[in-house]
Amino acid sequence: MKVFKFGGASVKDAAAVRNMTRIVRQHQQDKLLVVVSAMGKTTNALEEIIRLFKFGHDYQAAVLALKQYHLNIITELFPNTGPVTDAINQLMDELHMHLETPDEEDKQYDQVVSLGEVMSTVIVHRFFKQEGLNCHWVDARNIIRTDSTFREGKVDWDETEHHCQELLQKQNHPLYLTQGFIGSDEYGNTTTLGREGSDYTAAIFASCLGASSVTIWKDVPGVMNADPKRLPDATVFEELPYKEAAEMTYYGASVIHPKTIKPLALKNIPLYVKSFLDPQLPGTKIHECMVTNLPPLIVFKENQCLISCKVTDYTFIHEEQLSTIFHALNELNIRLNVMQNSAISFSFCIDFRENKLLALIERLQRDFEVYYNTRLTLITVKNYDAPHVERYRNYPGILLEQSSRSTLQVLVRAEP
Ligand code: ASP
Ligand code: MG
Secondary structure: OEEEEEOHHHHOOHHHHHHHHHHHHOOOOOOEEEEEOOOOOHHHHHHHHHHHHHOOOOOHHHHHHHHHHHHHHHHHHOOOOHHHHHHHHHHHHHHHHHHHOOOOHHHHHHHHHOHHHHHHHHHHHHHHHHOOOOOEEEOHHHOOEEOOOOOOOOEOHHHHHHHHHHHHHHOOOOEEEEEOOEEEOOOOOEEEOOOOOHHHHHHHHHHHHOOOEEEEEEOOOOOEOOOOOOOOOOOEOOEEEHHHHHHHHHOOOOOOOOOOHHHHHHOOOOEEEEEOOOOOOOOEEEEOOOOOOOOOEEEEEEEEEEEEEEOOOOOOOOHHHHHHHHHHHHHOOOOEEEEEEOOOEEEEEEEOOHHHHHHHHHHHOOOOEEEEEEEEEEEEEEOOOHHHHHHHHOOOOEEEEEEOOOEEEEEEEOOO
C-alpha cells in the first residue's frame, strides 16, 4: 500500500483534477490510498465566511461564491452534473446549519471548515469513477480519532489504527480516496488537525496502514533550500534525513506540515515530495540517510508577534516569573518560536492569532508590563555560512536576533 497526498493547489480547478487523476492512474500497480485537501483556497474562504457570520456581516455572497466555484469545476468535469451538484447542495445546507447552530467557537469552526475537504473528495471521487478508476470513498472522520481539542485535534493512535485495520479487512479495494485535515472525537464531532494538516493525515494513514511510502504531490519540484518565490536561486534536495526535514518544518518551512515526519520516521516509511506539474522529476526523498554539506536553508515564517514582559518593581527577571509566563503559554496552548531574556524583561515570538494573543496579554498584564509588535517575519538560516550571516544580520528592520552554532534567526518587521 502506498499513500498519495494532493493539496488544494493540485485540485484547484478542473484541469488540475484531470491532472491528478492521470497521476493516480499511472500508479495503479500498487494498492493506493489518496488523501485530498479542499479545492484551491476553499479553507480560507470558509474561514472568511465564519468571520463574516460572527461579526454579523453579510456572508451569503461569500457562501454563494464558494458554491459557484465548486459548481464551475463540476460543470467542466461532468457531462451529467446532476448527482454531484445535489451532493454539493446538501453540503452547503450543512454549512448553513452549522453556522446557524450556536456552539463553542473552535468547535463550530471545525464543523464548518471540514466541509471543504468533504466537497473536494465528493467531486474527485465521482470523477475517478467516471474515468473508470475503481475507487472507494472513505470518510476520514470514521477513521481518524482525535480528542476534542478543536482546530488542533490530538490523534488517538490506538483507535485510529484499529479503524484503519478494520477498513482494510472489511473494504478491500485497490484504490481508496479520503479527506486530509479532518477527523472526529469520541462524541462524533468533527475535528481538524490544524491548518495545512492534510500532510499529517497522509502520515497518520501510512503509519496505521503500514504503508511502504508516502508521496506528497506539490507545485514545487521537491523540498528546496528556500522558497523559490522569495529566492529564485533556491535548489532542490535529492534526499534529506528525517531529522533535517522535521527541523525545517519547525522553523516554518511550509513545504510539509510539521507533524508529518515523526510518524513516518518512527516506522521508517520514506516520504517523497514530488511535483504534480512535472511528475517525471525525481523530487526529494526524505528517509533515514546521511547527507553531508547541506547548503544553507532559509525559512521565512510570516505573521509573527513579539511579546516583551517587563518586570515593574526593579527586580531582575527570575525563574518564578519565567514560570508564570510559561504556565500561561502552556495553558493557552501557544507555541514559542524564539525567546530571549535580558535583566528586566523576557521577550518571545509566537504565531499571531488574535484571540489567543489577547487572552495571553490579559494574563501577563497581571504580573508584567507587556509590550507587543505584530506583522513580523521570523527568518531562520540553518547551516549558515559567512555570506548568509552577512546578509541576514544586516536585514532591514531587525527587532531580535539570535544565533547558535548552526542556526541564525532574525525577527524583522514585514515589508509593507
Ligand atoms: N484544507 C486545509 C487547509 O488549507 C488542509 C490542507 O490543505 O492541508 O488548511
Ligand atoms: Mg490547503
